[in-house]
Amino acid sequence: MVFSSKKLSIAASLFTLALADPWPKRGLAANDDIPISQFGGSYNGHGSQVNWQYNWDSTTSQKQSWAEFVPMLWGTQSYHTTQWFDNAWYWINNGGSGHLLAFNEPELGSQANLSPGDAANAWRQYMEPFYGHAQLGAPAVSNDGYNWISQFLQACSGCHIDFIPIHWYNDWTLEADFENWVNSICSLGGGRQVWITEFQALGNADQEATFLRSAIPFLDNNPCVYRYSYFGTADNGKDLLQNGGPSLSSLGIQYAFSPYGSGSV
Template identity: 90%
Template sequence: MVFSSKKLSVAASLFTLALADPWPKRGLAANDDVPISQFSGSWNGHGSQVNWQYNWDSTTNQKQSWAEFIPMLWGTQSYHTTQWFDNAWYWINNGGSGHLLAFNEPEQGGQANLSPGDAANAWRQYMEPFYGHAQLGAPAVSNDGYNWISQFLQACSGCHIDFIPIHWYNDWTLENDFENWVNSICSLGGGRQVWITEFQAGGTIDQQSTFLRSAIPFLDNNPCVYRYSYFGTADNSKVLLQNGGPALSPLGVQYTFSPYGSGNGPN
Protein backbone atom coordinates (compact mmCIF):
# COMPACT_ATOMS: atom_id res chain seq x y z
CA MET A 1 0.00 0.00 0.00
CA VAL A 2 1.14 3.57 -0.71
CA PHE A 3 -0.05 5.93 2.01
CA SER A 4 0.38 9.66 2.45
CA SER A 5 -0.54 11.95 5.32
CA LYS A 6 -4.28 12.50 5.57
CA LYS A 7 -6.73 14.76 7.31
CA LEU A 8 -7.48 13.40 10.77
CA SER A 9 -11.03 12.37 9.83
CA VAL A 10 -9.85 10.39 6.79
CA ALA A 11 -7.02 8.79 8.71
CA ALA A 12 -9.42 7.78 11.46
CA SER A 13 -11.81 6.16 9.00
CA LEU A 14 -8.99 4.25 7.32
CA PHE A 15 -7.70 3.12 10.72
CA THR A 16 -11.17 1.86 11.63
CA LEU A 17 -11.27 -0.17 8.42
CA ALA A 18 -7.85 -1.62 9.15
CA LEU A 19 -8.95 -2.85 12.58
CA ALA A 20 -11.08 -5.51 10.90
CA ASP A 21 -8.82 -8.23 9.54
CA PRO A 22 -9.84 -9.10 6.95
CA TRP A 23 -12.00 -6.12 5.96
CA PRO A 24 -14.56 -6.22 3.12
CA LYS A 25 -13.39 -5.22 -0.36
CA ARG A 26 -16.65 -5.44 -2.30
CA GLY A 27 -18.50 -2.46 -3.69
CA LEU A 28 -21.14 -1.37 -6.18
CA ALA A 29 -20.87 0.55 -9.44
CA ALA A 30 -24.44 1.84 -9.41
CA ASN A 31 -26.23 4.50 -11.42
CA ASP A 32 -28.39 6.63 -9.14
CA ASP A 33 -31.64 5.30 -10.63
CA VAL A 34 -30.68 1.71 -9.73
CA PRO A 35 -31.77 0.77 -6.18
CA ILE A 36 -29.01 -0.60 -3.93
CA SER A 37 -30.56 -0.35 -0.45
CA GLN A 38 -30.67 -4.12 0.09
CA PHE A 39 -26.94 -4.79 -0.38
CA SER A 40 -26.53 -4.59 3.39
CA GLY A 41 -27.54 -6.47 6.52
CA SER A 42 -27.18 -10.24 6.65
CA TRP A 43 -28.35 -13.43 4.92
CA ASN A 44 -28.50 -16.76 6.73
CA GLY A 45 -26.19 -15.39 9.39
CA HIS A 46 -23.62 -13.97 6.96
CA GLY A 47 -23.06 -10.21 6.96
CA SER A 48 -22.81 -8.13 3.81
CA GLN A 49 -19.33 -7.74 2.34
CA VAL A 50 -20.31 -4.54 0.47
CA ASN A 51 -19.02 -1.31 1.99
CA TRP A 52 -18.45 1.21 -0.82
CA GLN A 53 -20.24 2.66 -3.85
CA TYR A 54 -19.68 4.93 -6.84
CA ASN A 55 -21.77 6.05 -9.82
CA TRP A 56 -19.37 7.42 -12.49
CA ASP A 57 -20.14 10.94 -11.21
CA SER A 58 -18.83 13.27 -8.52
CA THR A 59 -21.98 13.33 -6.38
CA THR A 60 -24.94 11.09 -5.61
CA ASN A 61 -28.51 11.27 -4.35
CA GLN A 62 -28.52 7.71 -2.99
CA LYS A 63 -25.63 7.63 -0.52
CA GLN A 64 -26.02 4.53 1.66
CA SER A 65 -25.29 4.78 5.38
CA TRP A 66 -23.31 1.53 5.24
CA ALA A 67 -21.13 2.46 2.25
CA GLU A 68 -18.42 5.00 1.44
CA PHE A 69 -19.31 7.04 -1.65
CA ILE A 70 -16.32 7.56 -3.99
CA PRO A 71 -16.57 10.66 -6.24
CA MET A 72 -15.28 10.25 -9.79
CA LEU A 73 -14.09 12.80 -12.32
CA TRP A 74 -15.32 10.84 -15.37
CA GLY A 75 -13.57 12.99 -17.98
CA THR A 76 -12.29 16.45 -18.78
CA GLN A 77 -15.43 17.84 -20.40
CA SER A 78 -16.57 21.10 -18.77
CA TYR A 79 -19.79 19.57 -17.45
CA HIS A 80 -17.61 17.27 -15.34
CA THR A 81 -14.82 19.66 -14.37
CA THR A 82 -16.92 22.72 -13.43
CA GLN A 83 -18.59 20.84 -10.58
CA TRP A 84 -15.64 18.65 -9.63
CA PHE A 85 -13.92 20.66 -6.92
CA ASP A 86 -17.13 21.63 -5.09
CA ASN A 87 -18.43 18.06 -5.14
CA ALA A 88 -15.16 16.35 -4.22
CA TRP A 89 -14.48 18.72 -1.32
CA TYR A 90 -18.05 18.29 -0.10
CA TRP A 91 -17.75 14.50 0.05
CA ILE A 92 -14.30 14.61 1.62
CA ASN A 93 -15.26 17.18 4.27
CA ASN A 94 -18.88 16.24 4.93
CA GLY A 95 -19.67 12.87 3.39
CA GLY A 96 -17.05 10.55 4.84
CA SER A 97 -15.26 9.97 1.53
CA GLY A 98 -11.56 9.13 1.71
CA HIS A 99 -10.87 8.24 -1.94
CA LEU A 100 -11.26 9.83 -5.39
CA LEU A 101 -11.49 8.22 -8.84
CA ALA A 102 -10.34 9.74 -12.14
CA PHE A 103 -11.09 9.38 -15.89
CA ASN A 104 -13.15 6.43 -17.09
CA GLU A 105 -11.48 4.22 -19.73
CA PRO A 106 -9.46 7.07 -21.28
CA GLU A 107 -7.88 4.66 -23.78
CA GLN A 108 -11.24 4.27 -25.54
CA GLY A 109 -12.65 6.82 -27.98
CA GLY A 110 -16.21 6.33 -26.70
CA GLN A 111 -15.24 6.94 -23.08
CA ALA A 112 -12.97 9.61 -21.51
CA ASN A 113 -10.77 9.52 -24.67
CA LEU A 114 -7.49 11.03 -23.47
CA SER A 115 -3.89 10.46 -24.46
CA PRO A 116 -1.60 9.46 -21.58
CA GLY A 117 0.11 12.86 -21.74
CA ASP A 118 -3.14 14.84 -21.75
CA ALA A 119 -4.48 12.70 -18.92
CA ALA A 120 -1.34 13.34 -16.87
CA ASN A 121 -1.73 17.09 -17.31
CA ALA A 122 -5.40 16.91 -16.37
CA TRP A 123 -4.62 14.67 -13.40
CA ARG A 124 -2.17 17.25 -12.05
CA GLN A 125 -4.79 19.98 -12.46
CA TYR A 126 -7.83 18.21 -11.02
CA MET A 127 -6.56 15.40 -8.77
CA GLU A 128 -3.23 16.52 -7.34
CA PRO A 129 -4.85 19.36 -5.31
CA PHE A 130 -6.46 16.68 -3.12
CA TYR A 131 -3.11 15.15 -2.16
CA GLY A 132 -3.01 14.80 1.62
CA HIS A 133 -6.81 14.89 1.91
CA ALA A 134 -7.85 11.64 0.20
CA GLN A 135 -6.38 8.57 -1.48
CA LEU A 136 -6.11 9.34 -5.21
CA GLY A 137 -6.74 6.91 -8.05
CA ALA A 138 -5.14 6.78 -11.49
CA PRO A 139 -7.38 6.75 -14.57
CA ALA A 140 -9.30 3.46 -14.90
CA VAL A 141 -8.39 1.47 -18.00
CA SER A 142 -10.12 -1.68 -19.19
CA ASN A 143 -8.27 -4.85 -20.15
CA ASP A 144 -7.21 -3.29 -23.46
CA GLY A 145 -5.29 -0.55 -21.66
CA TYR A 146 -2.01 -1.96 -20.36
CA ASN A 147 0.14 0.15 -22.68
CA TRP A 148 -1.96 3.25 -21.99
CA ILE A 149 -1.67 3.00 -18.20
CA SER A 150 2.05 2.21 -18.47
CA GLN A 151 2.58 5.39 -20.49
CA PHE A 152 0.39 7.42 -18.12
CA LEU A 153 2.37 6.33 -15.06
CA GLN A 154 5.56 7.42 -16.82
CA ALA A 155 4.06 10.76 -17.88
CA CYS A 156 2.72 11.36 -14.37
CA SER A 157 5.80 10.09 -12.53
CA GLY A 158 5.76 12.97 -10.04
CA CYS A 159 2.03 12.61 -9.27
CA HIS A 160 0.84 11.35 -5.89
CA ILE A 161 -1.12 8.33 -7.18
CA ASP A 162 -2.18 5.99 -4.38
CA PHE A 163 -4.04 3.27 -6.31
CA ILE A 164 -4.75 2.03 -9.83
CA PRO A 165 -8.35 1.20 -10.82
CA ILE A 166 -8.89 -1.22 -13.70
CA HIS A 167 -11.76 -2.93 -15.54
CA TRP A 168 -12.12 -6.38 -17.09
CA TYR A 169 -14.72 -7.82 -19.49
CA ASN A 170 -14.31 -11.23 -21.06
CA ASP A 171 -15.87 -14.68 -21.31
CA TRP A 172 -16.68 -16.54 -18.09
CA THR A 173 -14.28 -19.33 -19.07
CA LEU A 174 -11.34 -16.91 -18.93
CA GLU A 175 -11.07 -16.49 -15.17
CA ASN A 176 -7.33 -17.18 -15.45
CA ASP A 177 -7.09 -14.24 -17.85
CA PHE A 178 -8.81 -12.08 -15.23
CA GLU A 179 -6.29 -13.12 -12.58
CA ASN A 180 -3.38 -12.51 -14.95
CA TRP A 181 -4.71 -9.05 -15.83
CA VAL A 182 -5.04 -8.06 -12.16
CA ASN A 183 -1.60 -9.44 -11.31
CA SER A 184 0.00 -7.62 -14.24
CA ILE A 185 -1.27 -4.29 -12.91
CA CYS A 186 -0.16 -5.20 -9.40
CA SER A 187 3.34 -5.72 -10.81
CA LEU A 188 3.20 -2.52 -12.87
CA GLY A 189 1.97 -0.37 -9.99
CA GLY A 190 5.15 -0.36 -7.93
CA GLY A 191 3.45 -1.30 -4.67
CA ARG A 192 0.27 0.67 -5.21
CA GLN A 193 -3.13 -0.76 -4.36
CA VAL A 194 -5.20 -2.06 -7.28
CA TRP A 195 -8.98 -1.62 -7.45
CA ILE A 196 -11.14 -3.48 -9.97
CA THR A 197 -13.93 -0.94 -10.33
CA GLU A 198 -15.74 -2.78 -13.13
CA PHE A 199 -15.58 -6.43 -14.09
CA GLN A 200 -18.05 -8.87 -15.55
CA ALA A 201 -17.88 -12.32 -17.08
CA GLY A 202 -19.76 -12.93 -20.30
CA GLY A 203 -22.21 -15.82 -20.05
CA THR A 204 -25.46 -16.97 -18.50
CA ILE A 205 -26.25 -16.20 -14.87
CA ASP A 206 -25.14 -19.71 -13.90
CA GLN A 207 -21.88 -19.24 -15.80
CA GLN A 208 -21.28 -15.87 -14.13
CA SER A 209 -21.94 -17.56 -10.78
CA THR A 210 -19.28 -20.15 -11.58
CA PHE A 211 -16.87 -17.36 -12.51
CA LEU A 212 -17.48 -15.55 -9.20
CA ARG A 213 -16.87 -18.73 -7.20
CA SER A 214 -13.26 -18.51 -8.37
CA ALA A 215 -12.85 -14.74 -8.80
CA ILE A 216 -14.02 -13.67 -5.33
CA PRO A 217 -11.51 -15.84 -3.40
CA PHE A 218 -8.74 -14.68 -5.71
CA LEU A 219 -9.59 -11.02 -5.09
CA ASP A 220 -10.18 -11.34 -1.36
CA ASN A 221 -6.93 -13.22 -0.81
CA ASN A 222 -4.78 -11.02 -3.07
CA PRO A 223 -2.99 -8.49 -0.81
CA CYS A 224 -2.50 -6.10 -3.74
CA VAL A 225 -6.27 -5.81 -4.32
CA TYR A 226 -7.90 -3.28 -2.01
CA ARG A 227 -11.42 -3.04 -3.51
CA TYR A 228 -13.53 -4.43 -6.34
CA SER A 229 -17.04 -4.08 -7.79
CA TYR A 230 -18.85 -6.52 -10.07
CA PHE A 231 -20.75 -4.87 -12.91
CA GLY A 232 -24.37 -5.63 -12.11
CA THR A 233 -26.09 -2.54 -10.66
CA ALA A 234 -25.90 -0.26 -13.69
CA ASP A 235 -28.44 0.90 -16.24
CA ASN A 236 -27.13 -1.57 -18.83
CA SER A 237 -26.57 -4.51 -16.46
CA LYS A 238 -28.67 -5.34 -13.41
CA VAL A 239 -27.67 -8.97 -12.94
CA LEU A 240 -27.18 -8.49 -9.19
CA LEU A 241 -30.82 -7.42 -8.81
CA GLN A 242 -34.07 -9.38 -9.08
CA ASN A 243 -36.28 -7.87 -11.78
CA GLY A 244 -34.48 -4.54 -11.50
CA GLY A 245 -34.48 -4.45 -7.70
CA PRO A 246 -34.45 -3.48 -4.99
CA ALA A 247 -34.45 -7.19 -4.08
CA LEU A 248 -31.21 -9.01 -4.84
CA SER A 249 -31.00 -11.77 -7.44
CA PRO A 250 -29.39 -15.09 -6.50
CA LEU A 251 -26.20 -13.77 -8.12
CA GLY A 252 -26.51 -10.61 -6.02
CA VAL A 253 -26.87 -12.68 -2.85
CA GLN A 254 -23.79 -14.69 -3.82
CA TYR A 255 -21.76 -11.55 -4.51
CA THR A 256 -22.90 -9.70 -1.39
CA PHE A 257 -23.01 -12.38 1.29
CA SER A 258 -20.35 -14.91 0.31
CA PRO A 259 -17.99 -14.93 3.30
CA TYR A 260 -14.64 -13.21 2.87
CA GLY A 261 -12.41 -15.48 0.79
CA SER A 262 -15.28 -17.62 -0.49
CA GLY A 263 -17.38 -17.18 -3.60
CA ASN A 264 -19.78 -20.03 -2.89
CA GLY A 265 -22.57 -17.92 -1.40
CA PRO A 266 -23.95 -17.97 2.14
CA ASN A 267 -24.71 -21.46 3.44
Protein backbone atom coordinates in the same frame (compact mmCIF):
# COMPACT_ATOMS: atom_id res chain seq x y z
CA MET B 1 -13.71 15.83 8.46
CA VAL B 2 -10.63 16.21 6.30
CA PHE B 3 -8.76 12.97 5.73
CA SER B 4 -5.01 12.82 5.31
CA SER B 5 -3.24 9.80 3.86
CA LYS B 6 -1.72 9.10 7.27
CA LYS B 7 -5.06 9.40 9.04
CA LEU B 8 -6.67 7.13 6.49
CA SER B 9 -3.98 4.50 6.99
CA ILE B 10 -4.27 4.62 10.78
CA ALA B 11 -8.06 4.54 10.67
CA ALA B 12 -8.05 1.59 8.30
CA SER B 13 -5.60 -0.29 10.51
CA LEU B 14 -7.61 0.30 13.67
CA PHE B 15 -10.87 -0.65 11.98
CA THR B 16 -9.34 -3.81 10.55
CA LEU B 17 -8.18 -4.89 13.99
CA ALA B 18 -11.71 -4.44 15.29
CA LEU B 19 -13.18 -6.83 12.71
CA ALA B 20 -13.33 -10.60 12.89
CA ASP B 21 -12.63 -10.65 9.15
CA PRO B 22 -10.14 -8.48 7.23
CA TRP B 23 -11.37 -5.21 5.79
CA PRO B 24 -14.15 -5.91 3.23
CA LYS B 25 -13.27 -5.04 -0.36
CA ARG B 26 -16.55 -5.31 -2.25
CA GLY B 27 -18.37 -2.34 -3.72
CA LEU B 28 -21.06 -1.32 -6.19
CA ALA B 29 -20.84 0.62 -9.44
CA ALA B 30 -24.40 1.89 -9.39
CA ASN B 31 -26.18 4.61 -11.33
CA ASP B 32 -28.35 6.72 -9.03
CA ASP B 33 -31.61 5.36 -10.47
CA ILE B 34 -30.62 1.78 -9.60
CA PRO B 35 -31.86 0.69 -6.13
CA ILE B 36 -29.05 -0.72 -4.00
CA SER B 37 -30.44 -0.56 -0.44
CA GLN B 38 -30.70 -4.34 -0.09
CA PHE B 39 -26.95 -4.89 -0.57
CA GLY B 40 -26.49 -3.92 3.08
CA GLY B 41 -27.52 -5.82 6.20
CA SER B 42 -27.32 -9.60 6.35
CA TYR B 43 -28.60 -12.73 4.64
CA ASN B 44 -29.01 -16.08 6.42
CA GLY B 45 -26.57 -15.02 9.10
CA HIS B 46 -23.96 -13.64 6.70
CA GLY B 47 -23.22 -9.92 6.95
CA SER B 48 -22.82 -7.91 3.76
CA GLN B 49 -19.29 -7.54 2.44
CA VAL B 50 -20.25 -4.40 0.46
CA ASN B 51 -18.87 -1.23 2.02
CA TRP B 52 -18.34 1.29 -0.80
CA GLN B 53 -20.17 2.67 -3.83
CA TYR B 54 -19.60 4.92 -6.82
CA ASN B 55 -21.71 6.04 -9.77
CA TRP B 56 -19.30 7.39 -12.43
CA ASP B 57 -20.08 10.90 -11.13
CA SER B 58 -18.81 13.27 -8.46
CA THR B 59 -21.94 13.31 -6.29
CA THR B 60 -24.86 11.03 -5.52
CA SER B 61 -28.47 11.18 -4.40
CA GLN B 62 -28.47 7.67 -2.91
CA LYS B 63 -25.61 7.53 -0.43
CA GLN B 64 -26.00 4.37 1.66
CA SER B 65 -25.32 4.49 5.40
CA TRP B 66 -23.22 1.31 5.18
CA ALA B 67 -21.06 2.41 2.24
CA GLU B 68 -18.43 5.04 1.47
CA PHE B 69 -19.33 7.06 -1.62
CA VAL B 70 -16.28 7.56 -3.86
CA PRO B 71 -16.54 10.60 -6.18
CA MET B 72 -15.26 10.19 -9.73
CA LEU B 73 -14.11 12.72 -12.32
CA TRP B 74 -15.34 10.76 -15.36
CA GLY B 75 -13.64 12.96 -17.95
CA THR B 76 -12.40 16.43 -18.76
CA GLN B 77 -15.57 17.78 -20.35
CA SER B 78 -16.72 21.02 -18.73
CA TYR B 79 -19.93 19.48 -17.39
CA HIS B 80 -17.71 17.21 -15.29
CA THR B 81 -14.92 19.61 -14.34
CA THR B 82 -17.03 22.66 -13.40
CA GLN B 83 -18.65 20.79 -10.51
CA TRP B 84 -15.69 18.60 -9.62
CA PHE B 85 -13.94 20.62 -6.92
CA ASP B 86 -17.14 21.60 -5.07
CA ASN B 87 -18.46 18.05 -5.09
CA ALA B 88 -15.19 16.33 -4.21
CA TRP B 89 -14.46 18.70 -1.32
CA TYR B 90 -18.01 18.29 -0.04
CA TRP B 91 -17.73 14.50 0.09
CA ILE B 92 -14.26 14.61 1.63
CA ASN B 93 -15.14 17.20 4.27
CA ASN B 94 -18.77 16.30 4.99
CA GLY B 95 -19.65 12.96 3.45
CA GLY B 96 -17.08 10.58 4.85
CA SER B 97 -15.28 9.98 1.57
CA GLY B 98 -11.57 9.20 1.69
CA HIS B 99 -10.85 8.23 -1.94
CA LEU B 100 -11.25 9.81 -5.38
CA LEU B 101 -11.46 8.17 -8.81
CA ALA B 102 -10.33 9.66 -12.14
CA PHE B 103 -11.09 9.37 -15.89
CA ASN B 104 -13.14 6.41 -17.10
CA GLU B 105 -11.48 4.21 -19.76
CA PRO B 106 -9.49 7.08 -21.32
CA GLU B 107 -7.92 4.70 -23.86
CA LEU B 108 -11.32 4.41 -25.60
CA GLY B 109 -12.70 7.03 -27.97
CA SER B 110 -16.22 6.27 -26.74
CA GLN B 111 -15.28 6.94 -23.09
CA ALA B 112 -13.01 9.61 -21.52
CA ASN B 113 -10.85 9.59 -24.70
CA LEU B 114 -7.55 11.06 -23.49
CA SER B 115 -3.96 10.47 -24.52
CA PRO B 116 -1.64 9.47 -21.66
CA GLY B 117 0.03 12.88 -21.81
CA ASP B 118 -3.22 14.85 -21.81
CA ALA B 119 -4.53 12.69 -18.98
CA ALA B 120 -1.38 13.34 -16.95
CA ASN B 121 -1.80 17.11 -17.39
CA ALA B 122 -5.47 16.91 -16.43
CA TRP B 123 -4.66 14.66 -13.46
CA ARG B 124 -2.23 17.27 -12.13
CA GLN B 125 -4.88 19.98 -12.52
CA TYR B 126 -7.90 18.18 -11.08
CA MET B 127 -6.59 15.38 -8.83
CA GLU B 128 -3.25 16.53 -7.41
CA PRO B 129 -4.87 19.36 -5.36
CA PHE B 130 -6.45 16.67 -3.16
CA TYR B 131 -3.12 15.11 -2.23
CA GLY B 132 -2.98 14.68 1.55
CA HIS B 133 -6.77 14.89 1.87
CA ALA B 134 -7.83 11.66 0.16
CA GLN B 135 -6.35 8.60 -1.51
CA LEU B 136 -6.10 9.30 -5.24
CA GLY B 137 -6.67 6.89 -8.11
CA ALA B 138 -5.10 6.78 -11.54
CA PRO B 139 -7.38 6.72 -14.61
CA ALA B 140 -9.29 3.43 -14.94
CA VAL B 141 -8.40 1.43 -18.04
CA SER B 142 -10.09 -1.73 -19.22
CA ASN B 143 -8.26 -4.92 -20.13
CA ASP B 144 -7.17 -3.40 -23.45
CA GLY B 145 -5.31 -0.60 -21.69
CA TYR B 146 -1.99 -1.96 -20.42
CA ASN B 147 0.12 0.16 -22.76
CA TRP B 148 -1.99 3.24 -22.06
CA ILE B 149 -1.68 3.02 -18.27
CA SER B 150 2.04 2.25 -18.58
CA GLN B 151 2.54 5.42 -20.60
CA PHE B 152 0.36 7.44 -18.22
CA LEU B 153 2.35 6.38 -15.17
CA GLN B 154 5.54 7.48 -16.95
CA ALA B 155 4.00 10.79 -18.02
CA CYS B 156 2.67 11.42 -14.50
CA SER B 157 5.79 10.22 -12.69
CA GLY B 158 5.69 13.09 -10.19
CA CYS B 159 2.01 12.69 -9.41
CA HIS B 160 0.85 11.44 -6.02
CA ILE B 161 -1.09 8.41 -7.29
CA ASP B 162 -2.11 6.07 -4.48
CA PHE B 163 -3.87 3.28 -6.38
CA ILE B 164 -4.65 2.04 -9.89
CA PRO B 165 -8.25 1.21 -10.88
CA ILE B 166 -8.82 -1.22 -13.74
CA HIS B 167 -11.69 -2.94 -15.56
CA TRP B 168 -12.08 -6.40 -17.06
CA TYR B 169 -14.72 -7.89 -19.37
CA ASN B 170 -14.32 -11.32 -20.90
CA ASP B 171 -15.85 -14.76 -21.23
CA TRP B 172 -16.78 -16.52 -17.99
CA THR B 173 -14.34 -19.34 -18.78
CA LEU B 174 -11.37 -16.97 -18.64
CA GLU B 175 -11.05 -16.50 -14.89
CA ALA B 176 -7.33 -17.25 -15.17
CA ASP B 177 -7.04 -14.36 -17.63
CA PHE B 178 -8.74 -12.12 -15.07
CA GLU B 179 -6.21 -13.11 -12.41
CA ASN B 180 -3.32 -12.54 -14.82
CA TRP B 181 -4.66 -9.08 -15.72
CA VAL B 182 -4.96 -8.03 -12.08
CA ASN B 183 -1.52 -9.40 -11.23
CA SER B 184 0.06 -7.64 -14.22
CA ILE B 185 -1.19 -4.27 -12.96
CA CYS B 186 -0.04 -5.11 -9.44
CA SER B 187 3.44 -5.66 -10.89
CA LEU B 188 3.28 -2.49 -13.00
CA GLY B 189 2.11 -0.27 -10.17
CA GLY B 190 5.33 -0.02 -8.21
CA GLY B 191 3.76 -1.07 -4.92
CA ARG B 192 0.46 0.72 -5.45
CA GLN B 193 -2.70 -1.18 -4.61
CA VAL B 194 -5.19 -2.03 -7.33
CA TRP B 195 -8.95 -1.50 -7.47
CA ILE B 196 -11.07 -3.42 -9.99
CA THR B 197 -13.88 -0.89 -10.39
CA GLU B 198 -15.70 -2.77 -13.16
CA PHE B 199 -15.48 -6.43 -14.05
CA GLN B 200 -17.90 -8.95 -15.45
CA ALA B 201 -17.77 -12.51 -16.73
CA LEU B 202 -19.80 -12.79 -19.91
CA GLY B 203 -22.25 -15.69 -19.71
CA ASN B 204 -25.56 -16.70 -18.19
CA ALA B 205 -26.34 -16.37 -14.47
CA ASP B 206 -25.03 -19.83 -13.60
CA GLN B 207 -21.82 -19.22 -15.53
CA GLU B 208 -21.29 -15.85 -13.83
CA ALA B 209 -21.83 -17.55 -10.47
CA THR B 210 -19.19 -20.14 -11.33
CA PHE B 211 -16.77 -17.36 -12.25
CA LEU B 212 -17.38 -15.51 -8.96
CA ARG B 213 -16.83 -18.66 -6.91
CA SER B 214 -13.20 -18.49 -8.05
CA ALA B 215 -12.76 -14.73 -8.55
CA ILE B 216 -13.95 -13.60 -5.10
CA PRO B 217 -11.46 -15.74 -3.13
CA PHE B 218 -8.68 -14.61 -5.47
CA LEU B 219 -9.52 -10.94 -4.91
CA ASP B 220 -10.12 -11.17 -1.17
CA ASN B 221 -6.88 -13.05 -0.59
CA ASN B 222 -4.73 -10.90 -2.88
CA PRO B 223 -2.96 -8.26 -0.72
CA CYS B 224 -2.43 -6.03 -3.75
CA VAL B 225 -6.20 -5.71 -4.29
CA TYR B 226 -7.77 -3.08 -2.04
CA ARG B 227 -11.29 -2.91 -3.53
CA TYR B 228 -13.44 -4.31 -6.33
CA SER B 229 -16.94 -3.93 -7.78
CA TYR B 230 -18.68 -6.45 -10.01
CA PHE B 231 -20.69 -4.93 -12.86
CA GLY B 232 -24.39 -5.51 -12.34
CA THR B 233 -26.05 -2.46 -10.77
CA ALA B 234 -25.93 -0.12 -13.77
CA ASP B 235 -28.44 1.21 -16.28
CA ASN B 236 -26.97 -1.08 -18.93
CA GLY B 237 -26.41 -4.11 -16.72
CA LYS B 238 -28.51 -5.31 -13.77
CA ASP B 239 -27.28 -8.88 -13.26
CA LEU B 240 -26.97 -8.41 -9.47
CA LEU B 241 -30.66 -7.44 -9.18
CA GLN B 242 -33.89 -9.40 -9.49
CA ASN B 243 -36.10 -7.83 -12.18
CA GLY B 244 -34.31 -4.51 -11.82
CA GLY B 245 -34.40 -4.43 -8.02
CA PRO B 246 -34.54 -3.58 -5.27
CA SER B 247 -34.48 -7.33 -4.51
CA LEU B 248 -31.18 -9.03 -5.25
CA SER B 249 -30.78 -11.81 -7.78
CA SER B 250 -29.11 -15.03 -6.69
CA LEU B 251 -25.91 -13.61 -8.19
CA GLY B 252 -26.35 -10.42 -6.16
CA ILE B 253 -26.81 -12.43 -2.96
CA GLN B 254 -23.70 -14.44 -3.77
CA TYR B 255 -21.70 -11.29 -4.46
CA ALA B 256 -22.83 -9.33 -1.40
CA PHE B 257 -23.08 -12.01 1.27
CA SER B 258 -20.44 -14.64 0.50
CA PRO B 259 -18.08 -14.49 3.50
CA TYR B 260 -14.70 -12.85 3.10
CA GLY B 261 -12.46 -15.14 1.07
CA SER B 262 -15.35 -17.34 -0.11
CA GLY B 263 -17.28 -17.20 -3.36
CA SER B 264 -20.33 -19.01 -1.98
CA VAL B 265 -23.02 -18.03 0.51
